[in-house]
Amino acid sequence: MLQFAEALGRYSARAFDGVGYAASLLGESVYWTFDGARRGQPVRFGAVVLQMMQVGIQAVPIVTLLSLAIGGMLAIQSLYSLGLFGAESYAYVGIAFSVTREFAPLITGILVAGRSGSALAARLSTMTINQEVDALNVMGINPVRYLVAPALLAMVVMVPALTIWSGAVSMLAAGLYVSVSLDTTLVAFATDAAGVLAPADLLHGFGKSVLFAALIALIGVVNGSQVKGGAEGVGKVTTRAVVQSISAIVIADMVFAYFATV
Amino acid sequence: MSLTASHIDQTPAATARDCPIAVSGLNTHFGDTQILFDVDLDIERGEIMVIMGGSGSGKSTLLRHLVGLERPTGGSIRVLGDDLATIGSNDLMAIRRRLGVAFQGGALFSSMSVVENVKLPLREHTKLDERTMDIMARLKLEVVNLAGAADLMPSQLSGGMLKRAAVARAIVMDPQLLFFDEPSAGLDPVVSSALDDLILRLRDAMDMTIVVVTHELDSAFKIADRICVLDRGHVLAVDTVDAIRASGNQRIQNLLNREAEDEDLDAEAYLARLTGTA
Numbered sequence: 001m002l003q004f005a006e007a008l009g010r011y012s013a014r015a016f017d018g019v020g021y022a023a024s025l026l027g028e029s030v031y032w033t034f035d036g037a038r039r040g041q042p043v044r045f046g047a048v049v050l051q052m053m054q055v056g057i058q059a060v061p062i063v064t065l066l067s068l069a070i071g072g073m074l075a076i077q078s079l080y081s082l083g084l085f086g087a088e089s090y091a092y093v094g095i096a097f098s099v100t101r102e103f104a105p106l107i108t109g110i111l112v113a114g115r116s117g118s119a120l121a122a123r124l125s126t127m128t129i130n131q132e133v134d135a136l137n138v139m140g141i142n143p144v145r146y147l148v149a150p151a152l153l154a155m156v157v158m159v160p161a162l163t164i165w166s167g168a169v170s171m172l173a174a175g176l177y178v179s180v181s182l183d184t185t186l187v188a189f190a191t192d193a194a195g196v197l198a199p200a201d202l203l204h205g206f207g208k209s210v211l212f213a214a215l216i217a218l219i220g221v222v223n224g225s226q227v228k229g230g231a232e233g234v235g236k237v238t239t240r241a242v243v244q245s246i247s248a249i250v251i252a253d254m255v256f257a258y259f260a261t262v
Numbered sequence: 263m264s265l266t267a268s269h270i271d272q273t274p275a276a277t278a279r280d281c282p283i284a285v286s287g288l289n290t291h292f293g294d295t296q297i298l299f300d301v302d303l304d305i306e307r308g309e310i311m312v313i314m315g316g317s318g319s320g321k322s323t324l325l326r327h328l329v330g331l332e333r334p335t336g337g338s339i340r341v342l343g344d345d346l347a348t349i350g351s352n353d354l355m356a357i358r359r360r361l362g363v364a365f366q367g368g369a370l371f372s373s374m375s376v377v378e379n380v381k382l383p384l385r386e387h388t389k390l391d392e393r394t395m396d397i398m399a400r401l402k403l404e405v406v407n408l409a410g411a412a413d414l415m416p417s418q419l420s421g422g423m424l425k426r427a428a429v430a431r432a433i434v435m436d437p438q439l440l441f442f443d444e445p446s447a448g449l450d451p452v453v454s455s456a457l458d459d460l461i462l463r464l465r466d467a468m469d470m471t472i473v474v475v476t477h478e479l480d481s482a483f484k485i486a487d488r489i490c491v492l493d494r495g496h497v498l499a500v501d502t503v504d505a506i507r508a509s510g511n512q513r514i515q516n517l518l519n520r521e522a523e524d525e526d527l528d529a530e531a532y533l534a535r536l537t538g539t540a
Contacts, residue, residue, distance in 0.1 A: 041386065127371075135369040138329045139383045139431075140358035146386075 018226075022218040025144060029152045032145035041142060047150040055116045055151075056158030060165065062115075063108060067166040070103050071095075071173025078174075079181055088182055095174045096193040100205045104167035106253055109212035112159055113245040117216040120151055121241035124224025125234045133225070152217040159213035160206055167205065208256050212249050219245040280307040282439055282471050283328060287337035290323055290495075297323045299495045301337070310465055310472045312482040315492035316517065324492065325443055325475045329363050330354050342438065359387055361439040362432030366447055368424035370416040370431070377403065377412040380431045387435065402430040405467075406460060422453035429460065433468065440464065442474040446481045454478070458485050479518065483507070493517060 036042045078091040124147065127133050136143045175189040223241040227233045283305040290298040298320045305311045315321045326332040327339055330346045339346040342357055349357070370379045380399040384390055390398070403409050406426040411419060419427060425445060432440060442461065446454035458481050465472050476482055482489055482503075489506045491498040491514055498514050499506060506514065 130367060130372075131365045131369040132371055134331055135363070135365055135371075137331060138358055138361070138363040139386070140355040141382070141386050142355070 029149040051154030067169035071170035075174040075177035105208040120220035121224040125227035155213040155217040160209040163209035289336040309487040312486035362437040368428040
């Protein structure tokens with residue numbers, strides 16, 4: 001029992017440590033982004049673009065595929081459940097809300113966490129072990145400015161962009177399925193869906209995606225820089241980064257939904 | 263204990279000398295463990311100071327202090343006129359542009375070619391145009407005999423080449439101070455000896471003050487102007503190579519002999535195993 005309490009305490013202390021560290025990383029990244037140029041140490045545009053390619057552009061095919069599947073799945077389930085009441089023609093309501101408010105940001109967030117959060121943790125932990133982070137420091141190059149800020153910026157731009165794309169593709173897939181099943185047109189589905197969606201719903205999804213992006217980047221960096229040991233350590237922190245960021249995304253999703261809706 | 267060379271060095275005349283690095287009363291703790299005990303060390307301009315000791319002696323920690331990667335618990339570390347124990351982060355960044363560090367494994371950035379690695383400090387700290395940076399980087403690579411490998415990626419280099427590339431990157435800003443962390447670790451004797459020659463050449467040709475951390479006696483005796491012997495966090499002596507060799511201090515002699523004995527034993531056992539006479 002005492003051991004359990006001790007372990008719990010140690011774990012909580014470490015978690016708080018991590019959160020504090022993440023907050024200071026966020027602050028420092030914002031600082032370097034806006035004030036770095038004045039101090040002669042700008043955040044390099046090229047580095048941000050490179051990260052954007054890896055985080056965003058290269059993820060487009062897989063995001064598209066998953067969004068098609070999600071849209072189709074939602075259409076099938078909506079038609080089935082609403083069919084019990086003979087209300088199939090209202091399928092667009094549930095689909096439009098759930099895609100823009102939930103599924104697009106969630107599926108994009110989870111995907112980016114798996115693809116890029118892990119890559120970020122792996123890259124940073126390898127660099128820490130190889131003393132590359134020390135090397136940056138002794139060269140007078142701030143590692144947060146050079147490594148963290150570009151990754152964070154790229155995430156915060158590309159995850160919302162991917163989310164918008166994911167939403168559009170999901171709606172298209174759902175619309176196609178529904179219009180074929182109910183023998184209506186895609187245009188009718190699109191008009192109906194656009195009719196129920198308010199700007200607040202789109203903002204809801206968008207705001208979430210920005211939050212998820214920051215969570216993925218910071219969790220990746222915090223884990224990456226806490227690496228201990230060699231190659232085994234890299235594997236450990238990479239796995240931990242993915243698990244933590246997906247958990248954080250799902251929990252933050254619920255909290256965000258509560259405060260933005262209720 | 264108090265009659266070590268480091269204390270003899272601390273005469274008023276010594277402090278008046280030109281010392282780009284002056285450590286006094288340095289104490290370091292990691293958690294509850296004390297790593298360095300009251301370390302005093304003056305390093306003179308233009309000399310090669312070898313910090314020597316076994317593993318766990320605190321020599322790597324001392325190096326990390328000298329380049330500002332660790333903050334001390336007590337004492338002062340004056341590097342190029344500023345005390346690293348109390349310096350602000352902006353001033354520390356400025357100091358670091360005037361020193362170069364060659365890390366044990368090279369610490370080259372694996373995503374960039376060798377020449378891009380060497381160019382990085384120029385790119386981040388100067389406003390030189392691309393062509394000038396390229397010429398400067400390639401010149402430094404020539405200094406370390408790596409001109410032919412400029413466009414290779416770090417993963418394509420051998421251990422010795424990696425270390426030389428790291429040296430090129432460390433000297434690209436023409437630093438006043440150059441630090442080496444275990445230059446001979448993981449290298450065969452021939453390559454290691456070539457690296458020693460490079461260190462000597464750098465001091466003579468580029469007028470640098472060089473600090474080398476190593477546990478290799480051969481290398482230390484070959485390149486050092488003075489040697490600082492660390493043992494379990496204490497400075498046992500700071501003196502010339504000859505004086506260290508001739509030292510009457512039992513712990514220094516143990517340190518020198520134990521290493522030699524270990525090597526002899528290993529070689530004989532190996533030979534015995536090879537010839538099957540064990």
